[in-house]
Structures are given as C-alpha cells and as structure tokens.
Amino acid sequence: MSASRIKSTEEILGAIESFSSLPHAVVEIVRSIDDDRVSPTQLARMIEGDLGMLTGVLKLANSSRYAVRGGVASVQEAVTVLGFNAIRNLACLDGISSHFRKNGQDAFNFENFMRHSIGVACSAKFIARSLRLNSDIAFISGLLHDVGQVVVAVTLPEEFAEVMAYKKQHDCHVSVAERAVLSMDHAEVGAHLANRWNFPAVIGEAIGGHHRVFDEVSSRMADVVHVAEVLSHALDFGGSGQVPPLSHGAMLRLELSFQHVRLHFDEIEGEYCDMAGMLGVG
Amino acid sequence: MKLRLKKIPLGQAEPGMQLAAAVCNQRGEVLLQAGCELSGLRKRGVGHIVVQMADPRSEDELAVERAQVLDRLNLLFRNAGQDQHLASLYHLVLEYRLEALS
Numbered sequence: 001m002s003a004s005r006i007k008s009t010e011e012i013l014g015a016i017e018s019f020s021s022l023p024h025a026v027v028e029i030v031r032s033i034d035d036d037r038v039s040p041t042q043l044a045r046m047i048e049g050d051l052g053m054l055t056g057v058l059k060l061a062n063s064s065r066y067a068v069r070g071g072v073a074s075v076q077e078a079v080t081v082l083g084f085n086a087i088r089n090l091a092c093l094d095g096i097s098s099h100f101r102k103n104g105q106d107a108f109n110f111e112n113f114m115r116h117s118i119g120v121a122c123s124a125k126f127i128a129r130s131l132r133l134n135s136d137i138a139f140i141s142g143l144l145h146d147v148g149q150v151v152v153a154v155t156l157p158e159e160f161a162e163v164m165a166y167k168k169q170h171d172c173h174v175s176v177a178e179r180a181v182l183s184m185d186h187a188e189v190g191a192h193l194a195n196r197w198n199f200p201a202v203i204g205e206a207i208g209g210h211h212r213v214f215d216e217v218s219s220r221m222a223d224v225v226h227v228a229e230v231l232s233h234a235l236d237f238g239g240s241g242q243v244p245p246l247s248h249g250a251m252l253r254l255e256l257s258f259q260h261v262r263l264h265f266d267e268i269e270g271e272y273c274d275m276a277g278m279l280g281v282g
Numbered sequence: 283m284k285l286r287l288k289k290i291p292l293g294q295a296e297p298g299m300q301l302a303a304a305v306c307n308q309r310g311e312v313l314l315q316a317g318c319e320l321s322g323l324r325k326r327g328v329g330h331i332v333v334q335m336a337d338p339r340s341e342d343e344l345a346v347e348r349a350q351v352l353d354r355l356n357l358l359f360r361n362a363g364q365d366q367h368l369a370s371l372y373h374l375v376l377e378y379r380l381e382a383l384s
Contacts, residue, residue: 065291230368231371233358234359234375236354236358241357241358242357242359242360243358243361243368243371245361246371257370258367258374259374262377262378265375270289
C-alpha cells in the first residue's frame with residue numbers, strides 16, 4: 001500500500017485498529033495510576049499475571065542500579081525495598097520495551113525510540129517534581145508520549161518510511177513530516193489509542209497534547225511532556241538530531257525557567273543513563 | 283592527573299571510594315556527611331552519591347572533547363533561531379557539558 005492512498009484520518013485509524021494493543025498488564029497498570037486505592041498487593045498481582053513482566057521487573061530490581069543486598073526474590077519484596085512507585089514505573093518500562101522490541105520494523109529504530117521515551121520520561125519526572133506535580137504520572141506520560149509513532153511504524157511501515165524520508169529531506173520535526181505524508185500526527189494517533197485503552201484522561205491529554213501546546217489552552221501534563229521533550233533533545237537523549245520548537249505558552253503556564261531545571265540536569269541524565277543501561281539501549 | 287567529582291549510582295560504589303559530598307534527601311536534609319559509611323542509604327531512598335575520581339585525560343584530549351561538545355550542541359540547536367528560551371537552554375546545557383571537561 002502506498003501512502004498516497006491514505007486520504008483520511010478514518011483510514012489511518014482504521015489501519016491502526018489492527019495493532020494488537022499493549023500487553024494487558026501495562027494497560028492495567030497505566031489505567032490504575034491515578035487511583036490511590038491500588039495496594040502493593042494489587043500491583044504485585046498485576047505484574048505477576050504477566051510472566052514476561054514479572055521476570056523483567058525482578059531482573060531490573062536486581063540490577064546494579066539498585067544494588068539491593070541479597071537481591072529481591074518477589075514483587076512484594078521489591079515494592080518493600082524500592083518503593084511502590086519505582087516498581088510501577090519499572091513494570092511499565094519493561095512492558096513497553098519488551099513489547100516493541102518484539103514488534104519492531106526495519107524503518108523503525110527501536111533503540112532510539114526507547115532512548116527518547118526514557119529521556120522524556122526522566123525529564124518529565126524531574127520537571128513535574130520541581131513544579132510539585134505528580135512525578136509518576138509525568139514519568140509514565142513521558143514514557144508513552146510517542147506511542148502513536150511506534151504504532152504507525154508497526155501497522156503502516158511503508159507510510160512510516162515515507163515520513164522518515166520526508167523528515168530527512170526537509171530537516172523538519174517528525175510531526176511536520178507526519179502531517180505532510182499522512183493526515184494526522186503521532187500525537188493524535190496516540191490520543192486515539194489512549195482513549196481506546198481507557199487510560200486516565202490526564203495521560204491521554206499529555207500524549208495527545210504534547211505537540212498542541214502552541215494553542216492557548218493545554219493541559220499542564222501536556223505542557224510538562226512538551227518541555228521535557230525539548231529538554232531531552234537538548235541533552236541529546238536518543239540521538240534525535242535536533243531540538244524542536246518550544247512553546248513559550250507552555251513555559252508561561254508552568255511558570256518554568258530552564259535556569260531552575262538546570263539544577264536537576266545531572267539527576268535527569270543519571271536516571272536516564274541508568275534506565276537506558278538496564279534495558280540494554282544505553 | 284586531575285581529580286574530578288563524579289555522581290555515580292549507589293550500586294557502583296566500591297571500597298576505598300571517598301564520599302565527596304554530603305548525601306541529602308529531597309528536602310535538603312543531610313543524611314550522611316562526607317567520609318561516612320554508605321550502608322543503609324538505599325532504604326532511605328538514595329540512588330546516587332558523589333565521589334572523587336582521577337581523570338586520566340590529558341589537557342589536549344579535554345580540549346578536543348570540548349570542541350566536540352560545542353559542535354554537537356550547535357547541530358542540535360541549528361533550527362532554534364532567535365528563541366530566547368532555547369538560547370538560555372543552549373547556554374545551560376553547554377555550561378553543564380563543559381563543567382565535566384574543565
């Protein structure tokens with residue numbers, strides 16, 4: 001199929017319907033992220049229900065980053081030692097990484113995608129923390145912000161290759177190339193997927209809105225992810241090649257200055273290097 | 283050989299490494315003064331420590347790396363135009379990168 005035959009948003013969305021969703025455990029964990037009633041036992045059950053994720057989480061929890069003396073043998077133990085939020089973030093990181101590593105396409109660089117996603121997740125976490133916003137929701141939103149791009153790459157590989165060729169030829173941001181080649185960009189595709197997977201509204205808005213922050217109205221988490229993406233490119237996480245345009249409206253709405261974020265550059269880079277290293281994409 | 287402060291994950295700490303800066307929690311409260319034993323930090327939420335390490339690079343090698351940092355940053359920011367926030371970010375990242383190569 002050539003990209004020229006894709007004419008409408010409906011056709012794009014129809015094509016991505018064939019994508020077999022994220023692993024059930026990832027969807028379940030993301031859905032529950034803004035639910036304070038989820039207990040460590042429930043989180044452990046979600047992780048233990050997916051053997052691949054269970055193995056992955058225990059492997060990450062026992063990595064040198066955490067240096068737990070004697071190691072951890074169960075999710076419950078990992079939650080006790082490393083904390084509930086850390087394990088939830090690791091579970092999502094492992095689930096998404098494993099899933100897209102298996103479903104990769106030639107034109108799609110999985111390693112760069114994961115590096116970029118981790119970079120934005122870590123940047124968003126520290127920006128949110130400095131603004132006293134929920135840093136775990138920011139981390140997960142950052143991790144998933146480009147999920148639309150990878151799903152387009154998997155379900156429409158020829159069109160994705162055309163997008164990449166356009167981006168290279170015009171030296172432009174990927175969303176500009178997507179709008180030129182397809183009828184929508186990856187943020188819109190991501191918002192559609194977040195809705196289909198019943199993700200919390202705050203995460204759906206961040207995924208769908210991270211390139212729409214130039215509008216007057218935007219969600220705070222979309223603003224955080226947008227600024228985090230700019231920072232992640234500036235710190236060269238993922239080898240993207242260029243820093244994208246920045247929304248001054250987002251900076252104003254967040255009352256944020258990069259001078260303030262500078263205090264956390266070493267923590268952001270430290271966490272990024274650790275996580276990329278743990279997943280073998282460092 | 284220069285001695286350089288380096289932030290490392292707690293898991294990479296080795297016997298003989300000297301704690302170069304006090305370990306603080308997110309509220310800035312000191313958990314451990316420089317020179318103390320590291321045990322028990324993990325449970326208190328500490329992931330990284332700052333240690334002093336020898337830097338084997340010569341002045342010439344550092345100068346080459348500084349030039350590479352500048353080239354890379356100019357490439358990354360090539361489409362930033364006159365944006366004041368991006369100009370600020372450029373200088374902050376440059377300062378951060380050069381700090382490790384001074």
